[in-house]
Amino acid sequence: MKRQVAKKETIDAEIVDLRAFCLVVDLGSITAAAKTLGETKGSVSRRITRLEHALGVELLRRSPRRVQATEDGLAYRMRVGRALELLEDANVAVQQARARPSGHLRVTAPFDLGLSILAPLSAGFAERFPEISLEMVLTEALLDFDAHQIDVALRATASLPDSSLIAHRLQHIEVGLFAAPAYLRKHGPVRRPADLEAHRLLLSQTTRGHATIALEARDSRERAEIRVRAAISASDFSFCREVALAGAGIALVPEVNVRSDLDAKRLVPVLKDHAISGGAPLYLVHPGTRFLPPKIRAFRDYLLDAFGVRGRREASG
Known part of the structure; x- marks a missing residue:
């Protein structure tokens, strides 16, 4: 349905007249408003007079020492200010929508x-x-x-x-245990969580080389917490991945870090029938403007x- 604006609810006023009025009220001075607009004091005064005649309402009280908004003028300033802000937002939105990202x-x-x-x-x-x-x-x-x-x-x-800030959830980062096939052939398979205690673990975020790994069986939901010692610990997952590729142990890292290695069979999952705690959602965050x-x-x-x-x-x- 086409929306129309009734003519009786509008007046013939230029945007610059409305801006000039708002500036005079905000600055409390026609001279200061004229300087901001780059116009003469007389030009701004005529804009205000023209606006008052169009409305049939006195907006400002003028005296030799100061200019002050009337009660009607203050109310009009609030509403006109919101309208001008919306108009500016609309202009910026259209301009940015057409702008080529650079x-x-x-x-x-x-x-x-x-x-x-x-x-x-x-x-x-x-x-x-x-x-x-x-x-x-x-x-x-x-x-x-x-x-x-x-x-x-x-x-x-x-x-x-x-x-x-505004956050968009991209995915959930799953954490898992991964090892090179050569390491498992040499040191034996891991069939249950307790077997981890006999293996060389490659971990990040340890406390003096020790950590607790919490696991939950995917079929029975049975939980287990295993206290392990890190054979090698590091401050980032990429280092643990590289050491695992070298066959030095079982790395506890996010699955996304080793996806290509899994596809190429350079690494294989360990205890893949268990979910391991430590994962977290991944968010993209940007300003909320x-x-x-x-x-x-x-x-x-x-x-x-x-x-x-x-x-x-x-x-x-």
Whole structure:
């Protein structure tokens, strides 16, 4: 149904007249408003007079010392201000929708996930958006968007703090145990959780070389917690993966980090009939502004399409 605006509810007023009126009220001075607009004091005064005549209402009380809004003027200022903001938002939205994504895009992610997930996706993104310069900041530190000039962040976490940021859930990062076939042939298979105690474990996030692995049987839901010692521990999963490929032990790492190794049979899953705790959802996070810059919107949509979750916003955090 076509919507129409009744003529009796509108007046013949220029946008500049309305802006001039708002500035005079905000600044409390016709002279200051004229300076901001780059006009003469007389020009701004005529704009206000023209607006008052069109409305049939006195908006300002003028005296030699100051200019003050009337009660009607204050009420009108509030409503006109909201209308001007909406108009500006509409203009920006249309301009950004037509703008070709370009500029420098700064993205942060955990080191391991950056290598395993973002590295292959970055190639396709750079080819599709050649006018965007993509900078990847790979770190385990939780960088602040404003302080570190971050545009987009990938965060693997069980929960997100409340904030003005927008988060899109991409997938759940599953953790598993993986070893080279040569290692298992030499040291024997792992048939049950307790067998892990006799094997060489390659772990991250240990306490003085020790950790507890919690497992749950997929069929019976039976749980087990095994206290193990790390033969080798490291601060990132990529190192554990490399050591596992060298046949030095069983690595506890996210499945996404070793997906290509599993496909190529360089690594095989250990205790694949058990689910291992330690996984977390992976979120794409960006500022919660009403109109995202085209470069951020392009990167967000590209990853949402890649993960098959386009159009689904998970949370604010």
